[in-house]
Each structure stands twice: as structure tokens, then as C-alpha cells.
Amino acid sequence: MKIVHVVECFAGGVFSFLSNLTNELDKEEYIVIYGINRDNTPSDFREKFPSNTKFIPWKSASRSLNPLTDLKALWELYIILKKIDDIDIIHLHSSKAGFLGRIVSFLLGKSSRTIYTPHAISFLRLDVSPKKRKIFIWMERFASFFGGKTVACSQSEKEAIEEQGIKNVTFINNGIKPLQIEKKENISNKITIISVGRLSIQKNPKLFNDIASEFKDNPNIKFIWCGDGELKSELISQNIKCTGWIERKELENYLTNADIYLSTSLWEGLPLSVLEAMSIGLPVILSSCVGNRDLVEDNGVLYIDKIEAVKNINELLKNKIWINKKGHNSKIIVENNFNMRNMAISYLNIYKGMKS
Structure with a gap:
């Protein structure tokens, strides 16, 4: 054809x-x-x-x-x-x-x-x-x-x-084709929360910053944004690392060392970045918008606002077993449905x- x-x-x-x-x-x-x-x-x-x-x-x-x-x-x-x-x-x-x-x-x-x-x-x-x-x-x-x-x-x-x-x-x-990398086992008491994408209004980095700022006094949790864009200046909380645009292998390294994928998007079609994170076994905490809603079953949670997102993260910090179980479910969902x-x-x- x-x-x-x-x-x-x-x-x-x-x-x-x-x-x-x-x-x-x-x-x-x-x-x-x-x-x-x-x-x-x-x-x-x-x-x-x-x-x-x-x-x-x-x-x-x-x-x-x-x-x-x-x-x-x-x-x-x-x-x-x-x-x-x-x-x-x-x-x-x-x-x-x-x-x-x-x-x-x-x-x-x-x-x-x-x-x-x-x-x-x-x-x-x-x-x-x-x-x-x-x-x-x-x-x-x-x-x-x-x-x-x-x-x-x-x-x-x-x-x-x-x-x-x-x-x-x-x-x-x-x-997607699942990423051919394995999530590294986290044996420490520290948690890394990651997001990937262009720093634009659609991805809502201000909300990402506001969520991260609620944990600025907790040395055991850090936030990473892989990407760049016109709204980079909104990531001002001291516990956020913004990598800018990076090579694929470096991005995959950040994903394998992360524990949770956080999306703050205002709208989506169906986000490939979330699917890739799920494919290596990351549980997800996703804003409840079109596109994101299709990706959450027994592998994470949807949230409406900052208060709900912070509550969900706090609950995860108390339960490493939950993180591992939901991450495993993420991989299965991608294999079966995406x-x-x-x-x-x-x-x-x-x-x-x-x-x-």
C-alpha cells in the first residue's frame, strides 16, 4: 500500500x-x-x-x-x-x-x-x-x-x-515497545519520583513544583524532571533536579533508578512517556485527565489536585511493598493493552x- x-x-x-x-x-x-x-x-x-x-x-x-x-x-x-x-x-x-x-x-x-x-x-x-x-x-x-x-x-x-x-x-x-532495561531494586529508604516531557503548559510543571515543595524538608524523597522547555523557570523547589534534554541512554538510566512516575498533565491523547515508565515497572501517580485515565488500573492512582497527590505520595512512602507490586502490574498492563x-x-x- x-x-x-x-x-x-x-x-x-x-x-x-x-x-x-x-x-x-x-x-x-x-x-x-x-x-x-x-x-x-x-x-x-x-x-x-x-x-x-x-x-x-x-x-x-x-x-x-x-x-x-x-x-x-x-x-x-x-x-x-x-x-x-x-x-x-x-x-x-x-x-x-x-x-x-x-x-x-x-x-x-x-x-x-x-x-x-x-x-x-x-x-x-x-x-x-x-x-x-x-x-x-x-x-x-x-x-x-x-x-x-x-x-x-x-x-x-x-x-x-x-x-x-x-x-x-x-x-x-x-x-510502545517495552524498554529493554530493568528497574533497579531500591534497598534504601530514599524515594525518587520522576517525570519526563517538555516543560510546557500541557505538562503543567507548576503543579509538579508545588507537589515537590510539600516534601522539601524530607531528605528521603527527591523529584526529577527529564526534559526542557519554555516553563523550566517554574521548577524552583530545591528538591527538584531538572536534567534538560538528555540522550536516550541517560534518560533510561534515570528511569531505572526511579521509584514512581508522576504526571501532572492537564490533557493528553495517551502519553508515551508514561507507557515507557510503566514498561520497566514503575507505579504511576497520574493527574486525572483524558489519556492518563486509560493507564491506571491496579498499578497506581489518579488524583484531582495537589492535596490528593501529596496524600497519595505520603501513603506510598509508608509502603515499599505497594510500590513493588504496583510497578509489576504496570509492566503487565503495557504488555497486554499497549x-x-x-x-x-x-x-x-x-x-x-x-x-x-
Whole structure:
């Protein structure tokens, strides 16, 4: 099959998802139309994809809403797709590509072969005003009239989309390849709590800082944030270590020496960083947002606010057996429900069904 992926945000979790999916289904032919205006796109991105992948820059695409720029990006995408012969599937990723791409697919008569994966749909964002979120809802509803199938990254994201009256929605859980490392046994009385990701409003580092500050007088607990970003300055509590962006092996070393994964996210699709932590046996304490809710069974807890998070951590500090048991359950949950191969086969089945 010739599968065309269209993505404006060619970075972060969306990039990892796309790289993993194409490598897992490496027998197909791929064309990736990608936005070039993201600072954190890996410089070696071509090496992360199968050798039979072709890349076409989408120069006009940008994250922000701008009618003139977006109209230019729509026309550019139309010209690019029109020149590609024998397309079997068009797979759109994230909100900007999802909105413009569905319109273009309709104009080209390819709606029946178009899939849209939001990767944390735009109207879940809490870093914009209620008025702007209403605009995002309207845009998603409007784009849905142009056809195509929406495939959410988790059941809770699917439910959030359907609550807005949008139809023809299904979900495929994000999947990962479990990290090939083992969590080190902690025989000390010290606890390390870790989080991984970009220091942005979505990840809510202020809450991470506020939680950590409640334990600043406890020498037996420390907090680590692996990542960097525009809100790094919000991590000011003295018991937090911020590593900045680090190499993969160094990140894995931090994870193996951690005891608990803490997410303070305001919204998610289904976070790959949490899945990776779970895959090596870390129990989780996750904010109760879309995406996170799908990851907690008997492997940790969800919390609503700082008070509840602090209470949960204090309870864990008294019970090392709980930490080990819940961590073991995390590994089983990833193996059973968030396996990369299962995710890839599910997408392949959708591709084949839409092609036939």
C-alpha cells in the first residue's frame, strides 16, 4: 500500500508515534508530508523511518491559527497531494493537519480513504481561553463533515470527541515497545519520583513544583524532571533536579533508578512517556485527565489536585511493598493493552478495510 502521512507537528510524541508505526509496518510504501516550522524536529529524522520513506516539506504549515497562512497551507497541501499518484491511504496527524487535510481529501475525492488521529485533540487544551476552545470544537465539527474516519489514541479521547457530537470515531490505544532495561531494586529508604516531557503548559510543571515543595524538608524523597522547555523557570523547589534534554541512554538510566512516575498533565491523547515508565515497572501517580485515565488500573492512582497527590505520595512512602507490586502490574498492563505490535496491526486492518 502507498500510505501518505500528513503532519504539521513533526516533533515530540507525534514524531515518535509516526516513526514507531512506520517501522513496525515497514513493508508498506510511505510518503511523509511534514511541517518544517517546529524547532524540536530531530535533525536526523530521516534515519528514524524505514528506508522506503519519502519526505515532502509542507512549508506553509504552522501551529497557530491564521486565516491567510492556513489558506496558503491548504492550497500547498492540495497541490502536493494532487501530484501523488495511486494513494491508498491518507493518514492525518494532529489538529492542523486534521482540519486542512480533511478538506483537501474531500476536494480530491479521497475522503473514504482518509484517517485522522488527533494525538490529544485541540479542544482539550487548557492553555487557551474558553472562547478559543469553542472555536476548536467548531473547527473539529466542521472538518468532520468532510468525511474520513477519526481514530483516537485512547478510549477517553474517543469519548471526549463523541461528547461534542462528532461521529465516525473509533480508537486504537497508543502502543510502545517495552524498554529493554530493568528497574533497579531500591534497598534504601530514599524515594525518587520522576517525570519526563517538555516543560510546557500541557505538562503543567507548576503543579509538579508545588507537589515537590510539600516534601522539601524530607531528605528521603527527591523529584526529577527529564526534559526542557519554555516553563523550566517554574521548577524552583530545591528538591527538584531538572536534567534538560538528555540522550536516550541517560534518560533510561534515570528511569531505572526511579521509584514512581508522576504526571501532572492537564490533557493528553495517551502519553508515551508514561507507557515507557510503566514498561520497566514503575507505579504511576497520574493527574486525572483524558489519556492518563486509560493507564491506571491496579498499578497506581489518579488524583484531582495537589492535596490528593501529596496524600497519595505520603501513603506510598509508608509502603515499599505497594510500590513493588504496583510497578509489576504496570509492566503487565503495557504488555497486554499497549503493545506496539497490536497497535500497528490495528492500524493496518483499518488501512486495508478503507482501501478495499
